[in-house]
Amino acid sequence: MKQRCYIMKSRTIALAGNPNVGKSTVFNSLTGLNQHTGNWPGKTVSGAQGAFTYKDTRYLLVDLPGTYSLAATSIDETVARDYLCSGEADATLIVVDGTCLERNLNLVLQILSITENVILCVNLLDEARKKKISIDLDQLSQRFGIPVVGMAARARDGLDLLLETLHTFEYKEDPAVKADWTEHLRSDETRRGILRRAHEICTSCVTVEKKDPHAFDRRLDKIVTSRKFGFPIMLLLLFFIFWLTITGANYPSQGLTYLFAWLQNQLEAFLSYIHTPAFIEAPLIDGIYKTLTWVISVMLPPMAIFFPLFTLLEDFGYLPRVAFNMDHAFKKCCAHGKQALTMCMGFGCNACGVTGCRIIESPRERLIAILTNSFVPCNGRFPTLIAIITMFFAASFSFGSGIASCLLLTLVILLGITATLLVSRLLSKTILKGLPSSFILELPPYRMPKIGSVIVRSILDRTLFVLGRAVIIAAPAGLLIWILANVNCGGASLLAHCTAFCEPFGRLLGVDGVIIMAFLLGFPANEIVIPIMLMAYMAQGSLTDYDSLSQLHQILLDNGWTWQTALSTMLLCLFHFPCGTTCLTIKKETGSWKWTAAAIALPTLTGMVLCVLLNVVCGVVR
Ligand SMILES: Nc1nc2c(ncn2[C@@H]2O[C@H](COP(=O)(O)OP(=O)(O)OP(=O)(O)O)[C@@H](O)[C@H]2O)c(=O)[nH]1
Numbered sequence: 136m137k138q139r140c141y142i143m144k145s146r147t148i149a150l151a152g153n154p155n156v157g158k159s160t161v162f163n164s165l166t167g168l169n170q171h172t173g174n175w176p177g178k179t180v181s182g183a184q185g186a187f188t189y190k191d192t193r194y195l196l197v198d199l200p201g202t203y204s205l206a207a208t209s210i211d212e213t214v215a216r217d218y219l220c221s222g223e224a225d226a227t228l229i230v231v232d233g234t235c236l237e238r239n240l241n242l243v244l245q246i247l248s249i250t251e252n253v254i255l256c257v258n259l260l261d262e263a264r265k266k267k268i269s270i271d272l273d274q275l276s277q278r279f280g281i282p283v284v285g286m287a288a289r290a291r292d293g294l295d296l297l298l299e300t301l302h303t304f305e306y307k308e309d310p311a312v313k314a315d316w317t318e319h320l321r322s323d324e325t326r327r328g329i330l331r332r333a334h335e336i337c338t339s340c341v342t343v344e345k346k347d348p349h350a351f352d353r354r355l356d357k358i359v360t361s362r363k364f365g366f367p368i369m370l371l372l373l374f375f376i377f378w379l380t381i382t383g384a385n386y387p388s389q390g391l392t393y394l395f396a397w398l399q400n401q402l403e404a405f406l407s408y409i410h411t412p413a414f415i416e417a418p419l420i421d422g423i424y425k426t427l428t429w430v431i432s433v434m435l436p437p438m439a440i441f442f443p444l445f446t447l448l449e450d451f452g453y454l455p456r457v458a459f460n461m462d463h464a465f466k467k468c469c470a471h472g473k474q475a476l477t478m479c480m481g482f483g484c485n486a487c488g489v490t491g492c493r494i495i496e497s498p499r500e501r502l503i504a505i506l507t508n509s510f511v512p513c514n515g516r517f518p519t520l521i522a523i524i525t526m527f528f529a530a531s532f533s534f535g536s537g538i539a540s541c542l543l544l545t546l547v548i549l550l551g552i553t554a555t556l557l558v559s560r561l562l563s564k565t566i567l568k569g570l571p572s573s574f575i576l577e578l579p580p581y582r583m584p585k586i587g588s589v590i591v592r593s594i595l596d597r598t599l600f601v602l603g604r605a606v607i608i609a610a611p612a613g614l615l616i617w618i619l620a621n622v623n624c625g626g627a628s629l630l631a632h633c634t635a636f637c638e639p640f641g642r643l644l645g646v647d648g649v650i651i652m653a654f655l656l657g658f659p660a661n662e663i664v665i666p667i668m669l670m671a672y673m674a675q676g677s678l679t680d681y682d683s684l685s686q687l688h689q690i691l692l693d694n695g696w697t698w699q700t701a702l703s704t705m706l707l708c709l710f711h712f713p714c715g716t717t718c719l720t721i722k723k724e725t726g727s728w729k730w731t732a733a734a735i736a737l738p739t740l741t742g743m744v745l746c747v748l749l750n751v752v753c754g755v756v757r
C-alpha cells in the first residue's frame with residue numbers, strides 16, 4: 136500500500152518589543168491561547184510559549200516580556216534580552232506601537248544589529264488612525280530591508296498578512312551573540328547613533344496631522360494624577376467598585392442559595408429513592424455538597440462583578456496612574472514606586488503580584504515588595520470580607536446599608552495599603568536597609584476597553600479559574616470537616632477536640648476556635664474559610680438548615696459572634712499567612728525558605744497584634 140508522508144517544518148519565533156505594545160495580544164490571536172494582557176507596561180514578566188500551524192509549518196511562538204533596550208537590567212527585561220541573544224529563535228517578530236513609532240525603533244535598531252531574521256509588526260494602527268497618525272509601511276520596509284506588517288491585533292486586523300509573511304520569510308542561519316556584546320550598546324556613541332537614525336526614519340515614514348495627538352491623554356492625566364484630585368478620584372473609584380460589587384452580588388447570592396437548597400431536596404429524594412446508605416448520604420450531602428454550594432453562592436456573584444470592573448480599569452490604563460499617585464508614599468517608606476503596581480496586581484491574586492515584582496530592578500526593593508504583597512486582599516479573600524460585611528453590617532443598617540458596607544470595605548482596603556507602607560518602611564529601616572532607587576514608569580495611553588471581551592475574559596479567565604480552584608479544595612475540605620464532626624473520640628467529636636484546642640488562642644484574638652481552625656484549613660485556598668466556619672458550626676448541631684444569607688447570619692449569632700468577632704475575623708482575613716500557592720511562588724521568586732517564612736510571619740503577626748489590641752480596647756470599653 137502506498138503511503139503519503141508529509142514532513143512538517145517547524146520554526147521558532149520570538150515575539151519582542153517595548154512594553155505594552157500588544158505582543159501578548161498578537162500572541163493570543165496567533166495561538167488562540169489566553170496569555171494575560173493589560174494596559175500597562177510589565178504585564179508579561181516571564182516568557183510564555185504557544186504553538187500554531189499555518190500551511191506546512193508548525194510555529195512555536197515565544198511571548199517575551201517587554202523591553203525598552205537590549206542593555207536592560209531588570210529581571211523581566213533580562214529574560215527577553217537573553218532569549219534574543221541566545222539565537223534559539225529562527226526569527227524575531229518585533230511588535231511596535233504605531234502611535235509612538237520613533238521611541239519603539241530604538242529596540243528595533245538594536246535587535247537588527249544582532250540578527251537579520253526580523254519581521255516588523257506595526258500594531259495599534261486603529262489608535263494611530265484615531266490620533267491622525269499615518270505610517271508609510273512600504274517605505275519603512277525599504278528603509279530597514281525587512282518585511283513590515285500593519286496590524287490592529289485586538290480586532291485581529293492584519294492577521295492573515297502576518298501569517299503569510301511568516302510563511303514566505305527567508306529564514307537565514309543565525310549565530311548566538313556573546314553576552315559582552317550588550318556593553319557595546321551601553322556606549323553613549325552607539326546610543327546617540329541609534330536615536331539619530333530612529334528620528335531620521337520616522338521623519339520620512341510617519342505623518343502626523345494633529346498638532347498634539349496625545350493631547351487628550353495629557354489633559355486627563357493632569358486631573359487623574361494631580362495632587363488635588365489624584366487621591367480623591369482613586370478613593371471614589373474604589374468605593375464605586377465596591378458599591379457595585381456588594382449591592383449587585385446580594386441578589387444573585389440569595390438566588391443561588393435558594394436554588395441550591397431546592398437542588399439539595401431533589402438530591403436527597405433521589406438518594407433515598409435508590410436506597411443510599413446513611414453513611415454515604417450524610418458525608419455526600421452534609422459534607423461535600425453543602426460546602427461546595429456555599430463556596431459557589433457566596434463567592435461567585437461578587438467575583439463575577441468585581442473582576443470585570445477591575446479588568447476594565449486595568450485595560451483603560453488606570454493602574455499605572457495609581458502607581459504614579461502612590462509613588463511618593465512608597466518612596467517615603469524607602470521602597471520602590473513600582474511596588475504600587477505589584478500591590479494592585481495583588482488585589483487580583485497575590486501569587487501573580489509576587490511574580491509581577493520582577494519589574495522592580497533593585498533586589499532589596501523587590502524583596503520588600505514580595506514580602507508585603509499579601510497585605511492587600513486577593514480575590515480569594517474579597518468574598519470572605521464581603522460576606523461578613525453583608526451579614527453583619529449591611530443587614531443592620533436600615534438606611535444606606537449599602538453605602539455603610541462599602542465605606543467599611545474601602546476602610547479595610549486602606550488599612551491593607553497603610554500596613555503595606557508601614558511594614559515596607561519597617562523592613563527598609565531594619566533588615567533591608569537602603570535608599571529608594573529612582574525609576575521611570577511609562578504612563579500608557581488611555582485605551583477604550585472592549586467591554587464584551589473584558590467581561591467574557593475576566594469571567595472565564597479569572598472568576599471560573601478561582602472558583603474552580605476553590606471548588607477542588609472545598610470538596611475534600613467539606614468531607615474532612617464532616618469526618619471530624621462525626622468521628623467521636625473520648626466522648627466528643629474530633630472537631631470539638633480541634634476547636635477546643637484552638638479556643639484559648641482564638642479567645643486571645645477576640646475570635647473562637649472554629650475561626651482559627653477555618654483559617655488554618657483555608658491555607659490551600661482562602662476562598663473556603665467562610666464555608667468551613669459555617670460547616671463547623673452546623674456540624675456542632677446549633678442549627679439544622681439555612682436558605683438565605685440572613686439565616687447564615689443567624690448561625691453565626693447563635694455561635695456567639697458579635698460585631699467584635701466580625702471585625703476581628705475581617706482583620707485576620709486581611710492579615711494572615713498567604714495561601715499555599717502564594718507561599719510556593721514566594722519560595723520560587725526569592726529562592727529562600729527564610730524569606731518565605733518571613734512573608735508568612737509578617738502578615739500573621741500584624742493580624743494577631745491588631746486583633747489583640749481590638750480585643751483589649753473592646754474589653755476596656757465594655
Ligand atoms: N486599541 C487597541 N488596543 C490594543 C491592540 N493591541 C493590544 N491592545 C491593548 O493594549 C494593551 C496592551 O496589550 P498587551 O498585549 O498586554 O501588551 P504587551 O506588549 O504584551 O505588554 P507587556 O506584557 O506589558 O510588555 C491591552 O489593553 C490590549 O487590549 C490594538 O491593536 N488596538
Ligand SMILES: [Mg+2]
Nearest residue numbers: 158159178179
Ligand atoms: Mg505581554
